[in-house]
Amino acid sequence: MSRPNIVVLGAGYGGIMTTVRLQKELKANDANITLVNKNDYHYQTTWLHEISAGTLHHDRARIPIGDLIDFNRVNFIQDTVLSIDPEGQRVQLEEGELTYDYLVIGLGFETATFGIEGLLEHAHSITNINSSRLIREEIESNFAKYNNEPEERDDLLTIVVGGAGFTGIEFLGEIANRVPELCEEYDIPREKVRIINVEAGPTALAGFDPELVEYAMNRLEEKGVEFRISTMIKKVTEDGIVVEKDDEQEMIPSRNVVWAAGVTGNSIVGESGFEVNRNKVPVREDLRAPEYDNVFVVGDCAVLMNPETERPYPPTAQIAIQMAELTARNLKQVVHGNNELEPFEFDNKGTVASLGNTDAIGVIFGDRKLFGRSASIMKKVIDNRYLLKLGGVGLFLKKGKLDMYH
Ligand code: FAD
Numbered sequence: 001m002s003r004p005n006i007v008v009l010g011a012g013y014g015g016i017m018t019t020v021r022l023q024k025e026l027k028a029n030d031a032n033i034t035l036v037n038k039n040d041y042h043y044q045t046t047w048l049h050e051i052s053a054g055t056l057h058h059d060r061a062r063i064p065i066g067d068l069i070d071f072n073r074v075n076f077i078q079d080t081v082l083s084i085d086p087e088g089q090r091v092q093l094e095e096g097e098l099t100y101d102y103l104v105i106g107l108g109f110e111t112a113t114f115g116i117e118g119l120l121e122h123a124h125s126i127t128n129i130n131s132s133r134l135i136r137e138e139i140e141s142n143f144a145k146y147n148n149e150p151e152e153r154d155d156l157l158t159i160v161v162g163g164a165g166f167t168g169i170e171f172l173g174e175i176a177n178r179v180p181e182l183c184e185e186y187d188i189p190r191e192k193v194r195i196i197n198v199e200a201g202p203t204a205l206a207g208f209d210p211e212l213v214e215y216a217m218n219r220l221e222e223k224g225v226e227f228r229i230s231t232m233i234k235k236v237t238e239d240g241i242v243v244e245k246d247d248e249q250e251m252i253p254s255r256n257v258v259w260a261a262g263v264t265g266n267s268i269v270g271e272s273g274f275e276v277n278r279n280k281v282p283v284r285e286d287l288r289a290p291e292y293d294n295v296f297v298v299g300d301c302a303v304l305m306n307p308e309t310e311r312p313y314p315p316t317a318q319i320a321i322q323m324a325e326l327t328a329r330n331l332k333q334v335v336h337g338n339n340e341l342e343p344f345e346f347d348n349k350g351t352v353a354s355l356g357n358t359d360a361i362g363v364i365f366g367d368r369k370l371f372g373r374s375a376s377i378m379k380k381v382i383d384n385r386y387l388l389k390l391g392g393v394g395l396f397l398k399k400g401k402l403d404m405y406h
């Protein structure tokens, strides 16, 4: 019998971990493995807020695919997926077409825009290396412009962050640390700069431990962040944003609008004929698409109910990695002719969110709360553990956060 073709789409947490594990678990004769990714690197999405603020260089977050994959075992194709045809078992790429016996979709997330006018044109989002690098450059360029303008332009020094979920809060922590450096670099008095967060809900970090939320907001306020809670972004223009609170609208002039107000699955998945909810496939317990026994979906393109909370698991790297490990094990079973697949069981390691370099909040071991430096050390331990898991000690030493105790 000929070897089955396993095709993995995307080299984010879900796709790369599936591929690395398949490479380890399958023998060369078991299957042909192909990985398709837009770039020739994997990147740490969980560090993008640092890149966006300019507190971490983007090269620290990028790992060449060749450092993770043995090209003798895995056929790597650097290309962009355009569409998937699950009936015909084909994937259309920008520069060709692939057929598969088994498919793993790990194409990640897109920014949710909720149809808000002007958002796509005038706001930036923290989505990938390119978008994050652009945010860093634009903010820096606006600071550089400030002292070259004939009139005082407060809009150049006003940074607006839409959404106070984890992404918004983590970016606020980084940008609040970066602003004093930018002020020094461009001869700008710190008091001229405003960092405004606009959150539609009644609190930041909805659903998270209230004591930790209060700590986070206090710490960010001490660093100069102004919170506008229960306030909705309604429109974005070239000149700034329009917000609404209690039916009153206000225009906030800003040239630095960062939208961090939610994510959906990749629209390619939504447009490829799968049953979807916000571009996410409601997968079965074993992470296969409901209608297709040969299609597995991992990470932010999958949605699965948590039986304990009766709510979907959130789209996180932690879950994408665990989904990938399971999928590699299940694919091993399938290629060996065993169709009894393991169900997904989430092993919750906790949640830790950074408030900028040496400060953070978190909950680990179910209910143990962490604040400040201990939380920030934990965050770096989590990042380092991932690197060890993915590429061993060599990768950890090359890319790890080794400044943990400074
Ligand atoms: P992604 O990481 O989005 O990867 C998708 C991959 O697919 C990318 O490599 C991309 O280049 C590739 N791709 C996309 N489209 C195409 C295409 N058409 N063709 C070819 N390739 C394509 N979660 C946590 O658990 N802990 C955290 O601390 C945390 N911090 C975060 C911080 C930030 C700033 C953000 C934005 C998110 C954070 N998350 C965190 C959430 C986490 O990053 C996501 O849940 C995770 O990245 C999802 O992994 P994924 O593999 O599904 O997709």
Ligand code: NAD
Residues within 6 Å of the ligand: 114, 162, 163, 164, 165, 166, 167, 168, 170, 198, 199, 200, 201, 205, 206, 231, 232, 233, 234, 260, 261, 262, 263, 314, 315, 316, 351, 352, 353, 354
């Ligand atoms: P989110 O959906 O968690 O938060 C988005 C926030 O934006 C919400 O609070 C929402 O009320 C607000 N919002 C929506 N529309 C708005 C509007 N028009 N105006 C103002 N506010 C508006 O999204 P996220 O923060 O991008 O997180 C996405 C996923 O990534 C989540 O699962 C999160 O847990 C995960 N994540 C985890 C970490 C971590 O563990 N450290 C860090 C970042 C992201």
